[in-house]
Amino acid sequence: MCNCLNLEVLDLSNNSLTGSIPECLVAKNGSLGVLNLSRNKLTGTIDPFPGLCHLSSLQLNSNLLRGKLPKYLTICKLLEVLDIGNNQLSGKFPCWLGNMPNLGVLVLRSNKFHGSIECPVNKASWSQLQIFDLSSNGFSGRIPLAFLKTWKLMAKENDKKLLxxxxxxxxxxxxxxxxxxxxxxxKGQESELVKILTIYTSADLSCNKFKWSIQIGKLNAFWIMCKKGMERNVIGA
Known part of the structure; x- marks a missing residue:
């Protein structure tokens, strides 16, 4: 597969693949736009892919990956979907992902991330976000209103555009x-979106350690409660 120079989509999800992710998948496939390795048994870390990155979607959900999310992903300027949920990844909230101009789906659910999610507003813009899932991690502190205001696509005033x-x-x-x-x-029910419509928006920060009251503002859908262990979130909305 690493020698398929014109490969644009590689979907190996829902198998029993083991081992680490080969660097060559992206390094040698300069045209690769979609890499979906979700729901396998892959181990190791997400190592930097040498060379250019033309990925629009990187999905590694439900594996056994560990370590930190590498900052090299900032070279993937076309990235629209980043789903690394349900792994064993750790580290602080990746504010640098706010510089990704096309990022619309960010799923960090069920990992070991921790700390504050406050980002310098002048250095990070999340204007294209429509699905944002940080649930079941160790994030703490307050949820800054200035941070939420950068989510322009989720705001109600954009409803007519989304229709x-x-x-x-x-x-x-x-x-x-x-x-x-x-x-x-x-609402506690897991479902798979087989098509992601621009009209669909969701933000899930449940099952963390946020302790400050916030104002949700004009966001369409925002989940902050934790069905199992609500004491981990003390939020006024």
């Missing part, structure tokens, strides 16, 4: 379309 029902998807150079999929949890 066009556009889809977030990858289109190959040959015109083939790959539908992004992502698993979301709403």
């Amino acid at each position: 066009t029902l556009n889809q977030v998807q990858f289109q190959s150079q040959l015109g083939e379309v790959y539908q992004y999929k992502v698993t979301v949890i709403s």
Whole structure:
């Protein structure tokens, strides 16, 4: 697969693959736009991919990956979907992802991330976010209102623009379309979105250690409660 120079989509999700992620998958496949290795048994760390990155979607959900999220992902300027939920990753909140101009889906659910999620507003903009899931980690401190105000796509005043029902998807150079999929949890129920519509927005910060009261403002969907162990979130909304 590393020698397939024109490979644009590689989806090996829902298997029993083991071992680490080969660096060559991205390094040698300069045209690779989608890499989906979710729901396998992959171990090790997410190592930097040498060379250029043209990924629009990187999905590694439900594996056994550990270590920190590498900052090299900032070179993936086309990245729209980053789903690394349900692993054993650690470290602080990656504020640097706010500089990704196209990032619309960010899932860090069920890892070992910790600390504050406050980011310098002048250095991070999350204007394209529509799905934001930090649930079941160790984040703490307050949820800054200035941070939420950068989520322009989630604001109610954008409802009319969203009614066009556009889809977030990858289109190959040959015109083939790959539908992004992502698993979301709403009111304790897990479901898979087989198509991500621009009209769908969700933010889930439940099951963390936030202790400061916040104002949600004009966001459409915002989950802060934790069904199992609500004492971990003390939030006034």
